[in-house]
Amino acid sequence: MNAVLGGFTTLLAVIAVGWVTARAGVLGSGAAELLSRLSYFVATPALLLLTLADADPSALVSTTLVATAGSAVLCALLYAVVVFWWRRPRAAQVATGALASSYVNAGNLGVAISVYVLGDASYVAPVLLFQVLVMAPIGLTVLASGRDGHSPRRLLTQPLRTPVVIGCAIGLALSVLGWRPPDLVLRPVELLAGLAVPAALLAYGTSLHGSPRPATGTQAGPVWLAVGLKTVAQPALAFGLGSLVQLSGTALLAVTVTSALPTAQNVFVYATSHGQDTELARDVILLTTVLSIPVLAGIALLLG
Numbered sequence: 001m002n003a004v005l006g007g008f009t010t011l012l013a014v015i016a017v018g019w020v021t022a023r024a025g026v027l028g029s030g031a032a033e034l035l036s037r038l039s040y041f042v043a044t045p046a047l048l049l050l051t052l053a054d055a056d057p058s059a060l061v062s063t064t065l066v067a068t069a070g071s072a073v074l075c076a077l078l079y080a081v082v083v084f085w086w087r088r089p090r091a092a093q094v095a096t097g098a099l100a101s102s103y104v105n106a107g108n109l110g111v112a113i114s115v116y117v118l119g120d121a122s123y124v125a126p127v128l129l130f131q132v133l134v135m136a137p138i139g140l141t142v143l144a145s146g147r148d149g150h151s152p153r154r155l156l157t158q159p160l161r162t163p164v165v166i167g168c169a170i171g172l173a174l175s176v177l178g179w180r181p182p183d184l185v186l187r188p189v190e191l192l193a194g195l196a197v198p199a200a201l202l203a204y205g206t207s208l209h210g211s212p213r214p215a216t217g218t219q220a221g222p223v224w225l226a227v228g229l230k231t232v233a234q235p236a237l238a239f240g241l242g243s244l245v246q247l248s249g250t251a252l253l254a255v256t257v258t259s260a261l262p263t264a265q266n267v268f269v270y271a272t273s274h275g276q277d278t279e280l281a282r283d284v285i286l287l288t289t290v291l292s293i294p295v296l297a298g299i300a301l302l303l304g
Contacts, residue, residue: 042163143274239255
């Protein structure tokens with residue numbers, strides 16, 4: 001429980017710094033977009049390259065992936081179906097909510113909780129790899145479809161021109177080849193990677209300044225739908241799917257805990273970079289971050 005609270009406290013402290021800098025006007029009115037683009041185009045690709053270079057590719061075909069990936073895909077599809085039936089928006093407008101309903105904070109909070117609660121950081125590897133290699137490329141391609149002037153050919157090749165996907169591809173190639181570049185090459189990449197999480201959190205914090213209270217107005221329905229799916233449905237589905245493939249003990253606890261993690265700040269960065277439903281992403285991240293604390297504590301008590 002202390003590890004869970006400690007991880008959340010760290011996140012919230014950096015977000016609070018972003019809010020304070022926005023209130024003081026230190027970084028100017030375009031700080032949120034600038035920081036988001038810095039994280040998206042520069043720092044996050046470097047971080048994912050390093051993460052995947054040290055990862056085991058076999059984690060993508062592990063049994064636990066049935067529960068973690070299956071629950072994420074089902075929640076994203078449920079959100080898309082309900083919102084399409086309800087409001088008939090364009091696909092690009094649905095993409096942010098679908099990601100917010102299913103994309104967990106595996107790379108930052110997930111690693112800390114895996115180490116301190118589950119005792120092994122490898123438990124978060126399957127969902128991390130699935131998100132950066134499958135969910136992110138698909139989601140970013142759909143988000144890009146919302147921009148005017150994008151031909152079908154350009155959209156189909158979008159993943160090949162997306163910084164996050166390029167970073168993942170290089171990192172995965174290094175992992176498969178078992179080759180580690182010289183330190184002279186890795187050191188600048190490591191410096192850039194260190195910006196990823198702080199920049200995303202600061203961008204999110206600056207976006208909160210001057211914004212209305214979350215889940216109000218016409219966006220309230222989609223926001224609470226995404227929050228409900230992410231906070232309640234995803235861990236429940238992960239537990240059910242994990243039980244179905246005969247996971248038990250720590251393995252079942254791990255897939256349930258990782259699926260109950262709050263929405264990742266990456267979703268806000270992706271939405272801001274493509275100009276699609278940034279307010280929805282901001283509100284869902286805030287609400288799931290707060291609500292996931294008792295959910296994670298309850299799961300640890302019930303299954304631990």
